[in-house]
Amino acid sequence: MVASRPLYDVAVVGAGPAGSRTARELARRGLRVALVEEHRQVGLPSHCSGLISPRTWKLGETGDDSLLCNRLRGAYLHVQGDSSVELGGTPVRALAIDRVRWDQALAEQAHRAGAEAVQARCVGVERTPQGMLLRLQRNGHETTLAARLVVGADGAHSRVARSLGLPPPPQRVLALGVEAEVSLPRDDYVHVFVARGHTGELLESDEASPVWVSIEEVPYHEMWEDDKYWLPAVLRGEKVYGRFFFDRWKLKKGEVYLLKDAGQLLLNLRQLPA
Secondary structure, three states: OOOOOOOEEEEEEOOOHHHHHHHHHHHHOOOOEEEEEOOOOOOOOOOOOOEEOHHHHHHHOOOOHHHEEEEEOEEEEEOOOOOEEEEEOOOOOEEEEOHHHHHHHHHHHHHHHOOEEEEOEEEEEEEEOOEEEEEEEEOOEEEEEEEEEEEEOOOOOOHHHHHOOOOOOOOOOOOOOOOOOOOOOOOOEEEEEOOOOOOOOOOOOOOOOOOOOOHHHOOHHHOOOOHHHHHHHHHOOOEEEEEEEEEOOEEEEEEEEEEOOOOOEEEEEEEOOO
16 A cells, blocks of 8 residues: 555544543644544544543633533442442532533534544555555545544544554443432532443344353354454453554564563563564
8 A cells, every 4th residue: 555645744543532632632733634433424423422521621622501400529439239328528529421512522623623524434544654554444445544643532442542552441340320310418429330240132242243152162263363362361260461563454573471460561461473
């Protein structure tokens, strides 16, 4: 693939709050910015409940109080059984917002500042002598976009990070979101439930079509090529750290380390040839 001359200084992948704000600030400083978003409408589908800190609200600079749904001052922490602990006080500690409209407002700020909207799905990034070359898909067609730098604001399962061989986040917090109408003693408090198990229905996503299988029958041949090198250790209850490098979706090299509880590198499980 021949790299074209960079048309943009920066390509920001993902028009969520982080991506839109980054694109906004870069465009304000006179840089040529492309804001790449795979969905036709920013903010949909929503991937967040819309609970943010007052500081995050201030950084958004929307100035639109109609986006605020509630000002929260505390929480009821529910543990096992019927017991709960009340935490909080008078200061506003969090804000509940209309997350879809907030995302759209931030993206509009970026566009008004000069960032160009690019509606396409980023399927890969590669380094070139001129900078970065993004491979994009839209309506079944593939194209490229050249930029000097790329910002991967495309979530915890970032394709940008994976394409460039960058490590995943060191920690991930998994939570269950539920929408319901309930009667509460205070409407400025939230309820937090702590659980150690769950049941539910698996849903298809852009990354996978999930099915239940036994640990002995995990279909590694249908999964990302690197999964077979680290997932068995995780299923045994181990903690791992790994890095893998792909070229056009083909695994070229990588390494996985087994971690102690403190995060110390303990054992090199597998290192692939370059």
